[in-house]
Amino acid sequence: MSDNKPLVDQLEIEVPNSDFKRIEKKLGDDFNFINETTICERIISPILELISDNYESLKIWSHVSYNVDKKKGLVGEPDYLIAPKTKYGDMDIPLFCVIEAKKDNFEEGWTQALAEMVATSLQGRKIGDSIVTTGNIWEFGHLENKVFTKDPRKFSATVDLQGVFDVVNWMFNIAREQLGNEEKQGQHEAIE
Known part of the structure; x- marks a missing residue:
């Protein structure tokens, strides 16, 4: 499941100083870590939103139903799915997910993230990426060819808040x- 070499990289993003300081302050206040909803709303969501502002084609789908295969248990409401919109305004197949590690339980968080990545692969995505976080600690994973790393x-x-911003920005990119x-591949296939 785990590899010893780094999986993710960093792509520097300039976050407005006022936003950076606001998130830094929230990270230092235990009140913002009292439960899953608070962590999602006050820590994770603001970080994702600041980055997604630079990626017009990618939307943050927060706590929406994602039911792919009931028999395989691939149903639920993930914390965040990053996906484009379809031409009808619905969520397209997600490119990656962000899961809040409930009660700091990363093992359960990774189980949920892996389920989301498998679900996207069943819908045709060749690669699935994921983040599991407590708001403070951020971990990153990748699924390709049925191999999770x-x-x-x-x-x-x-x-290192800037480091977190840079890695998540790299994932969006x-x-x-x-x-x-x-x-491009779809256009190429349409021409043939």
């Missing part, structure tokens, strides 16, 4: 590139 590093938002490659 988790980055051995843990990133702490309280220690990879997702946008993947989406662009799929669109």
Whole structure:
């Protein structure tokens, strides 16, 4: 399941100083970590939103039903799915998911993230990426060809908030590139 070499990289993003300081302050206040909803609303969502502002084609789908295969148990409401919109305004197949590790339980968080990645693969995505986080600690994983790999590093938002922003920005960028490659491939197949 885990590999010893780094999986993710960083792509520097400039976050407005006022937003950066606001999130830094929230990370230092225990009140923002009292339950899953608070962590999602006050820590995770603001970080994702600041990054997604740079990726017009990618939307953050928060706590929406994602039911792919009931028999396989691939139904539920993930914390966040990052996906484009269809031409009808619905969520397209997600490119990656972000799961809040309930009660700091990363093992359960990774179980849920892996289920989301498998669900996207059943819908045709060749690659699935994921983040599991407590709001403070951020971990990253990747599913390709039925092989799951988790980055051995843990990133702490309280220690290196800019590093967390840069890694998540890198993931958004990879997702946008993947989406662009799929669109090019679809155009190529339509010509043939």
